[in-house]
Amino acid sequence: MRKSKWFSSLYVWLVMVFLYAPIAVLIIFSFNDSKSRNTWTGFTLRWYQELFHDRVIIQSFVVMMVVAIISSIIATILGTLAAIGLSKMNKKLKSIVMTFTYLPMINPEIITGVALMLLFIYLKMEFGMQTLIVAHITFNVPYVILNVLPKLKQMDRNTYDAALDLGCNSFTAFTKVVIPEIMPGIVSGFLMALTYSMDDFVISYFVSGASIQTLPVAIYSMTRRRVSPKINALSTIMFAVVLLVLLVYNLAGSRVEKTGRRKQGGDR
Amino acid sequence: MKHNLWSKAAGLALTASLLLSSLSVTGFADGETEYDMEYYSQLAGKDVTINVYNWGEYISNGDDDSLDVNAEFEKLTGIRVNYTQFDTNESMYAKLKGGGTTYDIVFPSDYMVSRMIDEDMLEPLDFENIPNFQYISEKFRNPSYDPENRFSVPYTWGTVGLIYNYDMLGFDPDSWDIMWDPNYAKQILQFSNSKDAFAIALLRLGYSINTEEKFELDQAASLLKDQKPLVQAYVMDQIFDKMQGNEAAIAPYYAGDAINMMAVNDSLRFVIPKEGTNLFFDAVCIPKIKSDTEESRLRKLASEMYINFLNEPEIAAANIEYIQYSTPNDAAKALLDEEIQNNPVIYPSDESLEKAEVYVNLSPETNLYLDELWTQIMSAEAGYNYWSMPVFLLGALALSIGITVMKRNRRRKRDQFSYDNNHNTF
Numbered sequence: 281m282r283k284s285k286w287f288s289s290l291y292v293w294l295v296m297v298f299l300y301a302p303i304a305v306l307i308i309f310s311f312n313d314s315k316s317r318n319t320w321t322g323f324t325l326r327w328y329q330e331l332f333h334d335r336v337i338i339q340s341f342v343v344m345m346v347v348a349i350i351s352s353i354i355a356t357i358l359g360t361l362a363a364i365g366l367s368k369m370n371k372k373l374k375s376i377v378m379t380f381t382y383l384p385m386i387n388p389e390i391i392t393g394v395a396l397m398l399l400f401i402y403l404k405m406e407f408g409m410q411t412l413i414v415a416h417i418t419f420n421v422p423y424v425i426l427n428v429l430p431k432l433k434q435m436d437r438n439t440y441d442a443a444l445d446l447g448c449n450s451f452t453a454f455t456k457v458v459i460p461e462i463m464p465g466i467v468s469g470f471l472m473a474l475t476y477s478m479d480d481f482v483i484s485y486f487v488s489g490a491s492i493q494t495l496p497v498a499i500y501s502m503t504r505r506r507v508s509p510k511i512n513a514l515s516t517i518m519f520a521v522v523l524l525v526l527l528v529y530n531l532a533g534s535r536v537e538k539t540g541r542r543k544q545g546g547d548r
Numbered sequence: 549m550k551h552n553l554w555s556k557a558a559g560l561a562l563t564a565s566l567l568l569s570s571l572s573v574t575g576f577a578d579g580e581t582e583y584d585m586e587y588y589s590q591l592a593g594k595d596v597t598i599n600v601y602n603w604g605e606y607i608s609n610g611d612d613d614s615l616d617v618n619a620e621f622e623k624l625t626g627i628r629v630n631y632t633q634f635d636t637n638e639s640m641y642a643k644l645k646g647g648g649t650t651y652d653i654v655f656p657s658d659y660m661v662s663r664m665i666d667e668d669m670l671e672p673l674d675f676e677n678i679p680n681f682q683y684i685s686e687k688f689r690n691p692s693y694d695p696e697n698r699f700s701v702p703y704t705w706g707t708v709g710l711i712y713n714y715d716m717l718g719f720d721p722d723s724w725d726i727m728w729d730p731n732y733a734k735q736i737l738q739f740s741n742s743k744d745a746f747a748i749a750l751l752r753l754g755y756s757i758n759t760e761e762k763f764e765l766d767q768a769a770s771l772l773k774d775q776k777p778l779v780q781a782y783v784m785d786q787i788f789d790k791m792q793g794n795e796a797a798i799a800p801y802y803a804g805d806a807i808n809m810m811a812v813n814d815s816l817r818f819v820i821p822k823e824g825t826n827l828f829f830d831a832v833c834i835p836k837i838k839s840d841t842e843e844s845r846l847r848k849l850a851s852e853m854y855i856n857f858l859n860e861p862e863i864a865a866a867n868i869e870y871i872q873y874s875t876p877n878d879a880a881k882a883l884l885d886e887e888i889q890n891n892p893v894i895y896p897s898d899e900s901l902e903k904a905e906v907y908v909n910l911s912p913e914t915n916l917y918l919d920e921l922w923t924q925i926m927s928a929e930a931g932y933n934y935w936s937m938p939v940f941l942l943g944a945l946a947l948s949i950g951i952t953v954m955k956r957n958r959r960r961k962r963d964q965f966s967y968d969n970n971h972n973t974f
Binding site for chain 1: 597599601603604605606609610611612616618619630631632633634635636646647648649650651652784785788789792793795805808812871
């Protein structure tokens with residue numbers, strides 16, 4: 281019994297090492313005093329300083345963030361509405377629409393990228409921020425739908441009817457009852473869209489224009505010369521920020537849960 | 549005849565620009581650096597923006613207290629610069645060819661310049677607006693890729709050579725043969741880009757790196773196949789870490805990058821093999837301007853000012869210190885450290901360049917054939933065959949049909965026990 285416990289915790293740690301070792305190496309080498317990626321030559325904060333002077337990296341970082349945030353907000357709105365519509369469809373129609381929803385996800389990114397590029401050229405759209413945002417919305421919407429749909433399924437249909445009975449019109453019933461009920465799905469859909477949008481290289485590569493580029497595209501362009509350690513520094517900062525946000529979010533979440541439970545207990 | 553005319557025109561332009569610059573007020577922009585303010589302030593306040601498309605890490609950007617060239621240009625001229633980067637000539641070409649974007653400045657390599665000239669993708673430069681062309685070394689004018697020098701101004705140049713670890717080899721090789729020496733199996737690195745890898749094989753065979761003979765290409769391909777078991781890895785920029793960390797003994801790479809590696813690891817040395825090598829140029833060009841409007845004319849002038857600015861001796865020197873390749877700009881070279889100017893790795897003697905060849909644009913058929921050969925070399929062991937794709941597709945189809953049938957069966961069975969499953973369909 282005890283042995284198996286010891287074994288399973290070892291296994292968990294191995295998985296953790298496997299997942300986080302690359303990030304650990306990246307973080308360590310962001311403090312390395314030379315451009316080398318395998319020999320340690322001394323501690324420095326130089327890359328962090330230079331990072332903030334590097335216009336190209338900072339600008340492409342800003343572009344990446346702006347595109348990610350705008351596209352995932354729009355995708356969240358579109359996706360939530362689509363999910364609500366889907367949940368009320370009859371089975372056959374729903375399965376057809378869902379198949380089309382899955383398509384952008386299972387389609388190789390490069391095909392989506394090329395297809396979008398051709399479409400934008402056909403429509404004579406100038407490549408730039410607008411094409412990037414449209415493209416990102418396209419592949420973000422399915423993730424939102426897939427996160428919101430299960431929440432709608434879990435929801436008791438009667439709560440909506442009850443809200444109508446208690447004097448809500450359909451709009452207020454929607455905003456006051458349905459939306460709060462499916463909020464966790466919306467939030468996780470939004471976060472997933474945000475992540476995928478920030479991650480995306482292939483599609484952005486095809487639809488970014490002459491005036492802007494996203495960070496992944498900028499990093500890729502460095503491979504002929506050498507990827508600058510400034511990228512390590514930036515990645516470290518991003519990792520730290522995300523970690524912090526998650527920690528705060530989870531701590532706050534667990535606290536809310538605790539107080540919520542206490543309240544419930546008190547009521548009884 | 550044409551050449552003559554051109555040099556006359558260039559001469560005229562030169563005298564005109566000299567006259568102009570002697571007349572104009574020269575200003576002090578940066579305390580020490582002197583720019584022709586009358587020239588550079590032409591477009592101030594006109595709200596002009598240019599889109600510059602350069603290789604990654606290929607301009608001085610303010611690292612280590614170096615000069616931030618783009619910021620400096622914006623400050624000097626009031627022209628806004630949108631700066632984006634590409635990774636290969638081919639991806640840059642595809643972006644331009646695809647349309648939907650307007651680039652004002654691109655930095656193609658030699659063979660890509662001639663390809664773009666052939667396909668009418670470049671705009672002739674007005675050298676009257678680029679007086680600093682005077683600093684470009686005579687050797688590098690009218691290059692083979694742009695014989696009349698109408699479309700491009702060289703930005704950097706360099707050679708491909710052999711980087712080797714002297715401590716691991718114990719002697720100084722002088723031939724590409726060493727890359728096929730079984731004594732150093734798994735100590736050899738090779739380019740992962742087909743053009744450079746083929747060039748090395750062709751040079752070893754004594755052929756031109758620009759050959760279009762199928763027979764010669766086939767021979768080179770089989771040579772590269774033979775080399776495969778000896779190669780530790782096909783790489784590009786990982787060469788830095790592998791060579792610096794003594795993980796490999798022999799690698800071909802660009803001279804400017806070799807300097808970087810040699811600065812970190814003392815046992816590394818560089819040689820241009822006796823069979824000759826590839827001499828490469830990266831040039832600055834203006835892509836074809838599609839519409840003739842007031843705005844496009846201003847943008848072209850702004851782009852030419854940018855090219856001129858890149859050839860200001862101080863600016864070109866700052867860039868070359870950052871990039872560490874070789875500069876075709878004589879005035880900039882004179883500003884570099886004595887040590888660098890006399891370094892035979894970066895500025896090899898004319899004799900060692902005698903056998904160096906510049907890439908030219910190959911026919912589309914040859915390019916296609918090269919791609920095909922390269923795929924064959926890379927997948928030689930993978931056992932790729934043409935049937936695998938349809939078999940895979942059929943398999944996937946059969947699997948999905950199987951799953952659907954199974955699901956349906958299971959549902960039918962379940963339905964026998966409970967008739968109502970459609971309760972929760974909100």
